[in-house]
Amino acid sequence: xxxxxxxxxRHGMNEADANITPMMNLMVVLIPLLLTSAExxxxxxxxxxxxxxxxxxxxxxLDQIPQESIKRLDLSVTITDQGFFISSAMAVLGGPQAGxxxxxxxxxxxxxxxxxxxALSRKLYEIKEASGTKFPDSEQIILLAEDNINYQxxxxxxxxxxxxxxxxxxxxxxxxxxxxxxxx
Amino acid sequence: MAFIPxxxxxxxxxxxxxxxxxxxxxxxxTIILVFLLKTYSTQGQLVNPSNDLxxxxxxxxxxxxxxLDVTVSNDWILVNNKPVVRTxxxxxxxxxLIGSVQQEMLKYANEAEKMESQYGAVxxxxxxxxxxxxxxxxxxxxxxxxCGQAKHPNMRLVVYKxxx
Numbered sequence: 436x437x438x439x440x441x442x443x444x445r446h447g448m449n450e451a452d453a454n455i456t457p458m459m460n461l462m463v464v465l466i467p468l469l470l471t472s473a474e475x476x477x478x479x480x481x482x483x484x485x486x487x488x489x490x491x492x493x494x495x496x497l498d499q500i501p502q503e504s505i506k507r508l509d510l511s512v513t514i515t516d517q518g519f520f521i522s523s524a525m526a527v528l529g530g531p532q533a534g535x536x537x538x539x540x541x542x543x544x545x546x547x548x549x550x551x552x553x554a555l556s557r558k559l560y561e562i563k564e565a566s567g568t569k570f571p572d573s574e575q576i577i578l579l580a581e582d583n584i585n586y587q588x589x590x591x592x593x594x595x596x597x598x599x600x601x602x603x604x605x606x607x608x609x610x611x612x613x614x615x616x617x618x619x
Numbered sequence: 620m621a622f623i624p625x626x627x628x629x630x631x632x633x634x635x636x637x638x639x640x641x642x643x644x645x646x647x648x649t650i651i652l653v654f655l656l657k658t659y660s661t662q663g664q665l666v667n668p669s670n671d672l673x674x675x676x677x678x679x680x681x682x683x684x685x686x687l688d689v690t691v692s693n694d695w696i697l698v699n700n701k702p703v704v705r706t707x708x709x710x711x712x713x714x715x716l717i718g719s720v721q722q723e724m725l726k727y728a729n730e731a732e733k734m735e736s737q738y739g740a741v742x743x744x745x746x747x748x749x750x751x752x753x754x755x756x757x758x759x760x761x762x763x764x765x766c767g768q769a770k771h772p773n774m775r776l777v778v779y780k781x782x783x
Contacts, residue, residue: 455641455642455645456641458645459641459644459645459648462645462648462649462652465652466648466651466652466655469652469655469656469659470655472659473655473658473659474658474659475658476779477779477780477782478674478683478777478778478779478780479677479679479680479681479682479683479777479778479779479780480679480681480682480683480684480747480775480776480777480778481677481679481681481775481776481778482681482775483763483774483775483776514756580756581756582755582756582757583755583756583757584755584756585752585753585754585755585756586675586750586751586752586753586754586755586756586759587675587676587752587753589675589756589759590675590676590677590752590776590778591675591677593677594677594678594679597678597679598678600678605678614759614760614763616760616764
């Protein structure tokens with residue numbers, strides 16, 4: 436009689452399947468759970484540097500008395516509808532002509548006038564380089580804006596004042612940004 | 620008499636053939652699971668997105684913290700998600716202080732101060748301001764001034780993080 440292989444072995448192949456049903460159950464529970472707590476938009480937060488319980492005038496007066504003898508930089512950027520004005524305790528940085536903003540608005544590809552944040556950043560970088568750490572407030576900058584400047588512009592200006600982006604690197608400029616009441 | 624195949628045997632045969640292929644579904648679920656774990660946040664939802672509230676975007680990398688919520692949308696000013704006053708009404712008025720918002724915030728401040736004296740939960744006066752990107756600067760100033768006058772001097776502005 437010829438050799439006949441056992442038929443039983445073939446059954447073994449079919450039953451080698453892993454039982455993944457409990458794993459599926461786990462997934463079905465885990466995925467909705469994680470979906471509800473997934474973060475699709477990343478949020479950030481900008482800390483404002485304000486003295487506690489200060490209403491404009493009082494804070495100004497208290498600040499000035501003890502520090503009058505120390506030379507301060509008092510750097511500030513004013514956002515107007517024509518562009519940015521940069522000023523310090525010593526002077527206001529003029530534009531190409533008297534009365535012009537330090538950094539004027541530019542036109543983008545579509546001919547819409549927009550704020551030139553990179554030029555502002557570059558200018559502030561020059562100021563930072565020149566002033567170094569000579570002043571006690573070399574990390575601080577004050578932001579002023581006209582009444583109708585929109586919030587996004589203010590935030591972008593803060594970004595430009597905080598860091599200078601060049602060649603994919605970011606150089607810290609004036610990280611302590613404070614906001615000041617509008618221009619009247 | 621014709622041959623009738625056994626019904627029981629036929630049934631047994633079919634049962635072995637019909638098998639749900641779960642393996643590919645498992646692969647898919649594994650990928651989704653990894654993706655969701657990566658975007659997992661323990662913070663929960665901080666902002667309720669709506670049509671008239673688009674936060675500005677910024678390159679800042681600071682991680683948000685919870686605090687009292689003041690939302691300034693194009694339509695309403697909300698304190699802890701409760702509408703308090705119409706934005707248009709605030710813009711129309713000449714007053715620098717927003718009275719109704721101050722009242723509402725003082726309520727929270729007083730409660731927190733009570734908690735501080737009774738249970739020692741420190742009240743730091745933290746407030747997060749969520750403003751629409753199109754609100755004018757004067758409105759932002761008024762809201763900030765109001766926060767300061769309502770015992771919440773510790774202000775933060777919430778923004779969308781731009782990928783660096």
